[in-house]
Amino acid sequence: AQSVTQPDIHITVSEGASLELRCNYSYGATPYLFWYVQSPGQGLQLLLKYFSGDTLVQGIKGFEAEFKRSQSSFNLRKPSVHWSDAAEYFCAGNSGGYQKVTFGTGTKLQVIP
Amino acid sequence: EAGVTQSPTHLIKTRGQQATLRCSPISGHTSVYWYQQALGLGLQFLLWYDEGEERNRGNFPPRFSGRQFPNYSSELNVNALELEDSALYLCASSPGVGRGDNQPQHFGDGTRLSIL
Numbered sequence: 001a002q003s004v005t006q007p008d009i010h011i012t013v014s015e016g017a018s019l020e021l022r023c024n025y026s027y028g029a030t031p032y033l034f035w036y037v038q039s040p041g042q043g044l045q046l047l048l049k050y051f052s053g054d055t056l057v058q059g060i061k062g063f064e065a066e067f068k069r070s071q072s073s074f075n076l077r078k079p080s081v082h083w084s085d086a087a088e089y090f091c092a093g094n095s096g097g098y099q100k101v102t103f104g105t106g107t108k109l110q111v112i113p
Numbered sequence: 114e115a116g117v118t119q120s121p122t123h124l125i126k127t128r129g130q131q132a133t134l135r136c137s138p139i140s141g142h143t144s145v146y147w148y149q150q151a152l153g154l155g156l157q158f159l160l161w162y163d164e165g166e167e168r169n170r171g172n173f174p175p176r177f178s179g180r181q182f183p184n185y186s187s188e189l190n191v192n193a194l195e196l197e198d199s200a201l202y203l204c205a206s207s208p209g210v211g212r213g214d215n216q217p218q219h220f221g222d223g224t225r226l227s228i229l
Contacts (some may be wrong), residue, residue: 034217043117043203043220044156090156100146100169101218105155 002027004093006104013081014112021076021107023065023091031093033074034101035065038088047089050074061085086111115140117221119204125227126194134189134224138206144168145187146207146218147179151200159202162187163210191226199228 005024013019025031032051036044048059055067065076074091091104118137126132138145147159158171162181176192185206191198202225205218 036220041201041222041225043222044205046217046219049217100158100161100171102158103148103156 002031002093002095002102004033004091004102004104006089006091006107008107009105010108010110012110012112015083016080019076019078019081019085019109021089021091021109023074023076023104024072025074025091025093026072027093027095029095030069031095033065033067034092034094035059035063035074035076036090036092036103037061038090038106040087044090047076081109081111083111083113085109117204117206117219119202119221119224121224122222123225123227125229127229128194128196130194132191132194132198132226134191134202134204134226135186136189136204136206136221137186138204139219141208142206142219143185143209143212144207145181145185146205147187147189148203148205149173149200150203150223151197154200156203160189168210194228196228199226201225 003026034049035047038044047063048057050057050067057065088106088108090106094101120135144163146161149157161169165181179189181187201223203223205220207218208216
């Protein structure tokens with residue numbers, strides 16, 4: 001079955017430290033992949049998207065993600081985390097052909113001083 | 114450009130009542146999606162409309178229904194409300210079928226539905 005998995009439910013990092021949030025996908029062909037961020041009580045904001053081409057994708061707010069076909073992964077990274085990055089992060093995938101997008105279960109990021 | 118707008122922001126109902134949630138997509142978008150985000154359960158896909166037609170439906174009972182209007186706005190109706198229907202209901206839009214199936218969805222801020 002087509003799916004997106006986020007193995008970490010909750011992650012805590014210190015402000016200024018680097019961040020990597022994991023996402024694994026299971027699709028027959030190369031999927032379209034997205035990362036979203038959700039602040040409490042709000043909707044989801046698109047951080048970045050991968051369709052094809054360059055496997056390192058730059059997004060907003062200083063985030064980037066790398067598509068690794070050999071590992072079926074699309075991990076989100078940020079070199080230096082700010083307190084305002086505390087939120088829940090969702091990885092999502094779509095196999096194309098107008099199929100619905102599948103979301104991971106989310107990773108809640110806590111940033112400590 | 115206005116984003117996806119949802120109304121109302123909050124809705125309080127009692128068991129057995131009916132709720133109607135509304136969504137206006139980004140101008141030019143023809144696809145509207147509905148999701149339920151209950152505490153601890155992540156985003157659960159409810160419905161997808163495009164050009165007024167239901168394109169896909171998630172694993173929800175028939176008392177969850179909706180429609181899309183000619184101006185592409187959409188309503189989600191939930192009948193016979195149950196306590197477990199308490200959740201944040203998110204609406205998203207995208208350019209639509211035939212306009213790039215790889216375009217990401219853009220989300221509204223949701224309607225918080227509370228069942229007493």
